[in-house]
Amino acid sequence: MAELRALPRGGRGTHRVVPGAPLFGCAPVTRRRAAGPRSQEIVAREQRHIAxxxxxxxxxxxxxxxxxxxxxxxxxxxxxxxxFLAGIGVGSIGHCHPRYVEALKRQVERLTFGSFTTETRARFLELVATTTPAGLTRIQLFSGGAEAVEAALRLAKAATGKHEVIGFWGGFHGKTGGVLGLLGSEFKHHLGPFLPGQHLSPYADCYRCPLKLRYPECGIACAEYLRDVIRYQTGGEIAAILVEPIQGTAGNVIPPEGFLKAVQTIARDHDALLIVDEMLTGFGRTGSMWGCDHDGVVPDVMTIGKGMGGGFPVSGVVSTDEITARKPWSNPSASSSSYGGNPLAAAAGLAALEVILEEGxxxxxxxxxxxxxxxxxxxxxxxxxxxxxxxxxxxxxxxxxxxxxxxxxxxxxxxxxxxxxxxxxxxxxxxxxxxxxxxxxxxxxxxxxxxxxxxxxxx
Missing domain, CATH: 3.90.1150.10 (Aspartate Aminotransferase, domain 1)
Structure with a gap:
């Protein structure tokens, strides 16, 4: 076996892979029961009522x-x-970070709901805008991921005057009716019919290549396949292409360098907006502030959330002055949400983002x-x-x-x-x-x- 880098606890050296031997220099972890009596009792009570x-x-x-x-x-x-879960990526700053806890305690004693402007929300939006790709400084806040993605699709239709949207095999953008047709998995089985004008194209999953090719010899053929999807499966009225920089639900699938850039080029060629869904990849998860940073792509629209709220339900749509000014999306109440940007959400988002930035x-x-x-x-x-x-x-x-x-x-x-x-x-x-x-x-x-x-x- 080849020599590997050492991965002992607290140090590094060399390590030869030996069948059955521990790799990480850690003492065995104490074996636990599957679930203790208290857990069993509470779960049984909940299961009598939860759907x-x-x-x-x-x-x-x-x-x-x-x-x-x-x-x-x-x-x-x-x-x-x-x-190793973080609530599927929402717990960016860990559980019960002291600064986060104190920020929410302070806010819950002052103001807890409503869409009125608050100092906290103004500061939160200002801070988010310092982190986003160039030009993307307009932010509308929501609560959940699917809600934000649906809002982004409405924005794309308003901005382009077109109605078709293309997603990708393996993609996941929530489970609401407006995005079900864009799910590239079995989540949507037996839930149709779906909204018209929603189409799917193969994603660059190089381990399980949908085109049965091999990277890099393929020349990122799946991106070129997207052109054929537009040519043969759509009515040529493409408002947006919706893509994850890394597909989370599919298994944290990472496309090769150049895939996202190629998708952006195709969107430009068809006067469509590129919507990058950064729900999972945003706010530092990938070792860069945004997943699209790895390919040097500045999208037209981003959807953000999960880690942004540190565990509190906060999401958003981010775009440019020009795009967000388009009607009817920009009409009063047209892009709003009852809970979006509420005082508690703003306090949670501000505290979480401050921790992410200030603690490196x-x-x-x-x-x-x-x-x-x-x-x-x-x-x-x-x-x-x-x-x-x-x-x-x-x-x-x-x-x-x-x-x-x-x-x-x-x-x-x-x-x-x-x-x-x-x-x-x-x-x-x-x-x-x-x-x-x-x-x-x-x-x-x-x-x-x-x-x-x-x-x-x-x-």
């Missing part, structure tokens, strides 16, 4: 959480877990992400069931396969067993399907990251 459809990671865990701090979750039975979390994501990616590469060397690992910053993915040659995904039952083993050993990570997603809080330290990888190794 089916809870988030998979919560449902499969069987756990009731009591409190959390930083990158540590604590359940109702006192068991502790390293958090973008750089931390890049640094710790490199360490974690090296650790995942070591796991790939050790286990034949690991077909692919990838990552930018603290947005990492692992593909589990039955066979590396055929790339047949690992069975769901085996993946869910892995998830349970991780929980028993004290790690919360999205490991219940063949595509493992790792999105820890941006405050995670190298030691904690390596400890979590040691648990994954053991599991």
């Amino acid at each position: 089916p459809g809870l988030q998979s990671y919560a449902l499969y865990s069987g756990l009731a959480m009591a409190r959390a701090t930083g990158c540590t979750l604590i359940d109702e039975d006192g068991n502790q877990y390293i958090d 979390l973008v750089k931390n994501a890049e640094r710790v992400g490199r360490v974690m990616l090296a650790g995942l590469e070591a796991l790939k060397e050790k286990y034949r069931c690991v077909g692919d690992v990838r990552g930018k910053g603290l947005m990492l993915g692992v593909e589990l396969v039955q066979d590396r040659q055929t790339k047949e995904p690992l069975g769901k039952a085996v993946a869910q067993a892995l998830y349970q083993e991780c929980l028993r050993r004290g790690l919360v990570v999205m490991a219940y399907s063949h595509a493992i997603r790792i999105n820890p809080p941006l405050v995670i330290t190298e030691d904690t990251a390596l400890e979590g990888l040691a648990v994954l190794d053991e599991a």
Whole structure:
């Protein structure tokens, strides 16, 4: 076996991959029960009333959480877990950051709802505008991701006078009726018919190339395929192309350099707006402030959220003066939301963004992400069931396969067993399907990251 970079806890050196041996120099983590009696009792009570459809990671865990701090979750039975999930990317600054807690405490004693201007919201918008790509300084606030994406689509239709939108295979932009047709996965099965004028094109998933080609010899053929989608599947009235810089729900799939730039060129060629969905990738998650930064792309519109609120429901649409001035989107109340930019949301967003910027979390994501990616590469060397690992910053993915040659995904039952083993050993990570997603809080330290990888190794 080839020599790998050392990944012991708190240090670096060399490490030879030995079957069955730990990779990360960590002592075995104490084995825990699947769920303690207190968790079981609370979950049973909730299940008597909550409708089916809870988030998979919560449902499969069987756990009731009591409190959390930083990158540590604590359940109702006192068991502790390293958090490699961050609420699917919303917990950018970790759990219960002191500055965040104090900001919300102050705000809840002053003003809690309404759309009136507040000093806090003005400061929040000013700060967001200092981080966005050039020219994108107009921001409208919402609460959820799908709400913001639907608003961005309305904006594109208003700005272009056209109505068709193209998304991508594997894409995810929420589950509301206005975006269902743009989901490139089975989420939308049996929920049609969908809105007219919504089309899909292959995404640049190089591990599972939809065109059965190989990068870089393919010349990013999937981008050129997009031209054929426009030519043969649409009515030529393209208002927008909607794309994620990295596809999160598909398994943190990272396209090759040049893909996003090629998509932008095609949008320009058809006088369509490029909408980049930065819900998961924005605010430092990828080791850069924005996912589109990695390809040097300045979109026409961005949708933002998740990590922006530090756990509080905050989302937004970001664009230029010229685009946001178009009617009817710019008419009074036409782009508003009952909860969008409310005083609590603004306070949460301001506090979270101040922490991200002042505590250097973008750089931390890049640094710790490199360490974690090296650790995942070591796991790939050790286990034949690991077909692919990838990552930018603290947005990492692992593909589990039955066979590396055929790339047949690992069975769901085996993946869910892995998830349970991780929980028993004290790690919360999205490991219940063949595509493992790792999105820890941006405050995670190298030691904690390596400890979590040691648990994954053991599991």
